[in-house]
Amino acid sequence: MRLLMTIDELKAFLQSDFPQVSGEFTIEDLGEMRIRMRLNVSERHLRPGGTVSGPSIFALADVAVYLAVLAMIGPQGLAVTTSSSLDFMRKPVAGRDLIAECRLLKLGRVLAVGEVLVFSDGDDRPVARASMTYSIPPKT
């Protein structure tokens, strides 16, 4: 299977369909069945002690799988998360962005499954892992 969208097209899609959050994320790299994304950590993502909040890590993993799926099936706003599981393993390094390495393990007709490892930028010990299942709407 081949990529149907470029980084620039994904970026434009994110800006038009998710204007509220598009500034928080940067697409760093894109390939067939995989994507690397950055959470541009700012005050809004932090918890006391300078750690990045769980919901922010969830959001990063979720958008990574979403865009990895879109890149393969084309811009369809209606794919929705149906199941997710996350393990939080280490406190993120203070003052660093988070990097999500996402790989699609399955891209079926109705379900897609992606796995994500989240790192503090520049550190190779995973902060969190996530797996996400997306339901893909039927072609119309």
Next chain:
Amino acid sequence: MRLLMTIDELKAFLQSDFPQVSGEFTIEDLGEMRIRMRLNVSERHLRPGGTVSGPSIFALADVAVYLAVLAMIGPQGLAVTTSSSLDFMRKPVAGRDLIAECRLLKLGRVLAVGEVLVFSDGDDRPVARASMTYSIPPKT
């Protein structure tokens, strides 16, 4: 086991330790090993089409389990989520707050497990379910 904190004490803790998010949530009811919380849905929680975002639902479930644990063990800011699993089952009803019904299934010395059902206010069909494991720091 008995409650060690009241709704007012939990509210004060949330305001002092999590000022960024405390306004988003309301504690509706509290009992031994259970809590009911409301996400006061506003623009920041919404996705296109008026649906509440996945990260917002994660945040609601997470804070519910956290406060249910704190109410039983007393105010300890250091309990952290270690594992979580969520299933998203229905689109939330547009224009409604979300209600989380949380129950602690285990409150051990080092781990606590809570389960959460999330509903659109006034609707009895669950929007999402979540289970969360918290690691409880050793008493010092």
Next chain:
Amino acid sequence: MRLLMTIDELKAFLQSDFPQVSGEFTIEDLGEMRIRMRLNVSERHLRPGGTVSGPSIFALADVAVYLAVLAMIGPQGLAVTTSSSLDFMRKPVAGRDLIAECRLLKLGRVLAVGEVLVFSDGDDRPVARASMTYSIPPKT
């Protein structure tokens, strides 16, 4: 929605389609969107120390959700588990059967979601919790 199968019909289905495992499980109670099942614990389910193995608990939760779904949609051998999450919370009581209380939270056209609490027979503290997503094949 109404039940399309009785306990006896589910039992017959289990015996004909899953003869290898049907003797391990007893359907204790059945209702709309819920089922109660028993794992008839024997030597094969045990681990050293007399505890019931994780795979046996998984099997109990899985069959409970499967039969709860079948009871609502009719005998369709092709429903398959797509996602599952389990938390193991307490050591089962030695020498007791396990009881699964299962409730369907969603029964959609393509996906069903069930949650399960597992208890040692006669004990009200949950041994484990599980959530399972089943994919339902299209009607043919």
Next chain:
Amino acid sequence: MRLLMTIDELKAFLQSDFPQVSGEFTIEDLGEMRIRMRLNVSERHLRPGGTVSGPSIFALADVAVYLAVLAMIGPQGLAVTTSSSLDFMRKPVAGRDLIAECRLLKLGRVLAVGEVLVFSDGDDRPVARASMTYSIPPKT
């Protein structure tokens, strides 16, 4: 961190402590923080249609993480699974063993987290993915 046990030592541990299941599994490869294991598929693991059962896949993932942890901390029978999440993505290839590729993402003082990809032997499309959290008993 270095390996504290060899493949032969793990095998001997499995045979002495888990005699009921030790014949089902083969340790194929072992390294720091990782293990590859084989489920020697036989009649008992199969479901109608020749597919490997969900509980068998759970068992394979569970034992892989368990042995990967033991290899790093030494033979301690008391590590227990606390949380697990599995996604089932493809029907296993009929008549083939299953291979689990397991990696430990975290090996802390009280919790270890492993992720597992399961393949049909000789096929590179994952049948399932799993993540497992183990609780490690305090040293005595």
